[in-house]
Amino acid sequence: xxEGVSIYxxxxxxxxxxxxxVYGFVTRKNLMGMLISIELILNSAAVNFVAINKYxxxxxxxGDIFSxxxxxxxxxxxxxxxxxxxxxxxxxLSVKTKDLETMKY
Amino acid sequence: MRSIIYLLFVLLGVSGIYFMLExxxxxxxxxxxxxxxxxxxxxxxxxxxxxxxxxxxxPKVGRQILAGIISVFSLAVSLFAIYSYHxxxxxxxxxxxxxxxxxHLLSYGDNGYILPFExxxxxxxxxxxxxxxxxxxxxxxx
Numbered sequence: 001x002x003e004g005v006s007i008y009x010x011x012x013x014x015x016x017x018x019x020x021x022v023y024g025f026v027t028r029k030n031l032m033g034m035l036i037s038i039e040l041i042l043n044s045a046a047v048n049f050v051a052i053n054k055y056x057x058x059x060x061x062x063g064d065i066f067s068x069x070x071x072x073x074x075x076x077x078x079x080x081x082x083x084x085x086x087x088x089x090x091x092x093l094s095v096k097t098k099d100l101e102t103m104k105y
Numbered sequence: 106m107r108s109i110i111y112l113l114f115v116l117l118g119v120s121g122i123y124f125m126l127e128x129x130x131x132x133x134x135x136x137x138x139x140x141x142x143x144x145x146x147x148x149x150x151x152x153x154x155x156x157x158x159x160x161x162x163x164p165k166v167g168r169q170i171l172a173g174i175i176s177v178f179s180l181a182v183s184l185f186a187i188y189s190y191h192x193x194x195x196x197x198x199x200x201x202x203x204x205x206x207x208x209h210l211l212s213y214g215d216n217g218y219i220l221p222f223e224x225x226x227x228x229x230x231x232x233x234x235x236x237x238x239x240x241x242x243x244x245x246x247x
Contacts (some may be wrong), residue, residue, distance in 0.1 A: 007194060010122070011187045017115070019180040026172035032151060036112050039143070043119050054126050058195045061209055065218050067131055068210075071138055072225055076232040078143050082150045083236040089154050 007055040014051070017044040030096050031085050039074065046070045106157065109147050116140050130203045 018075040021040030034055050055064025092099055116139045123132035146147045 005125075006119060007192050008188060012184060015180060015183045015187065019176040019183075022179070023172050023176040026175070027169050032131055032147070032154070033108065036108055036147070039112060039139075040115065043139075047119055047122060050126060050128055051122065054128070055194050056192060061201050061206060062140065062216070063216055064128060064131060064201055064206060065210060068134065069221060072135060072229070075138050075143060076229060079236050080142060080232055080239070083240045086150060086153060093176065 007051060010051040010055075011048065014044040014048045017047075029098070031081075031088075031100075034097075035078065035081055035085075039078070042070055042074045106148075106153055109144060109151060112147075113140060113144050116144070128201060130201075130206055 018041055021037045021044065024037035024040065025034055028037060048068045049063040049070070053060065057063075088100065094100070116135065119134045120135040120140070123129075123135060209216075210218050210222055
């Protein structure tokens with residue numbers, strides 16, 4: 001537990017980061033920006049897991065392990081998405097969503 | 106490019122939160138995986154893709170306002186739900202050591218996490234092969 005910081009402040013922080021990520025995901029026009037917003041969302045969820053585990057159920061460590069799995073899946077997702085984006089850029093020379101409407105080329 | 110650097114600072118802050126919560130292993134993982142791996146990957150991809158000097162396209166004002174309204178409304182609802190609930194906080198919270206974490210992650214008793222652990226290693230292998238295959242097979246169209 002952080003001295004002088006209650007769970008409400010941490011939950012406020014993570015909720016704010018989450019909705020900043022949602023806002024960026026909706027407004028961004030290229031794929032990289034959307035991917036960065038997804039990173040924000042996943043990070044806030046991981047911090048939420050850890051904070052709730054720490055403050056409410058300190059004898060268990062399920063939130064900790066879930067957080068590790070979230071980080072692992074996020075890393076895998078980023079690697080695959082960047083591979084897809086670079087391949088797509090080689091095909092259509094753009095990463096903007098309005099140029100990428102067709103599913104199959 | 107600038108947003109990547111800002112994301113790096115966000116990740117450093119998240120890692121600092123983990124350190125303050127005394128989850129040292131998780132903070133180290135966050136620093137190593139995100140700040141070390143993912144940020145470099147993003148920077149490489151952006152240097153491959155971005156046209157330097159072309160200004161970024163601004164989103165439409167209507168969409169911006171709509172997204173802002175939706176986000177702020179949802180944020181207000183979530184914060185209201187959080188603050189109206191009374192959390193029963195534990196008396197003596199403590200951090201977890203790496204040894205406890207590893208034993209719990211590899212235990213096959215009750216509440217053990219050996220199956221997801223093995224599953225995610227297979228998953229990583231699949232992602233590795235998939236990323237190579239996707240990045241390799243491309244025929245230039247234009």
